[in-house]
Each structure stands twice: as C-alpha cells, then as structure tokens.
Amino acid sequence: MKETIDGKALVYADGAFNTPEGKTAHGLTRFTHRYKLMGVIDRTYAGQDAGMVLDNRPNGILIFETLAAAMSQFSPENTPETLVMGLAPDGGTAFFPGKGNHKGSLYQRA
DSSP: OOSSOOOEEEEEOTTTTTSGGGHHHHHHHHHOSSSEEEEEEOGGGTTSBHHHHHHSSOOSOBEESSHHHHHTTSOGGGOOOEEEEOOOOTTSOOOOTTHHHHHHHHHTTO
C-alpha cells in the first residue's frame, strides 16, 4: 500500500455515482489511499454526503452539482489538483459534456 498520497482530488461521476457505471467513484469514495478526496461531482446527488448515498454512513465527502460549484467551495490553499474520471460506462465510451472547460477550472486557482 502507498504511504503517501498523490494530492487532493475530485471525482467526476455525473449521472453515474450510485450506479454500476460509477464503480470507480465508489471505490475511491470508500477506500482510496492514493488521494485526499475532496468531493464527487454528480448533479443527481448534489448537496449530499457520498458515504450516505452509497452506504448510509456519512464519510464527510460532499457531492457537488458541477466542477465549477465544487471549485468555488475551496480556498486557494485547499484546492484539488486532480480530476479523476470515476465512471466506466458500458462499452467504455464516456460522454463528458463541456470537457474543454474542466481543465481550466482546476488550473485557474494554481
């Protein structure tokens, strides 16, 4: 097991967080030691605790409606550096609306 983390991260699982397609997000929310998980992006469960949605146990990881909404909640000193794709749809092809805007959202605070 890794002894250090790779930084702070958000997990993108819009529309898939509490579905089989969101299994990557589930694992990161429940077990990751690789990142300090700062939140999940899924408009379906926005405003809820990720642990409550998955396991009916709070874990302090908030679900945000959009990446922009998530980023607005963090101070410059406590900003996620990584956006992890937390969904794996059937067939392996993900529709990622607005993908050109997400990279800028993470870097605008750096």
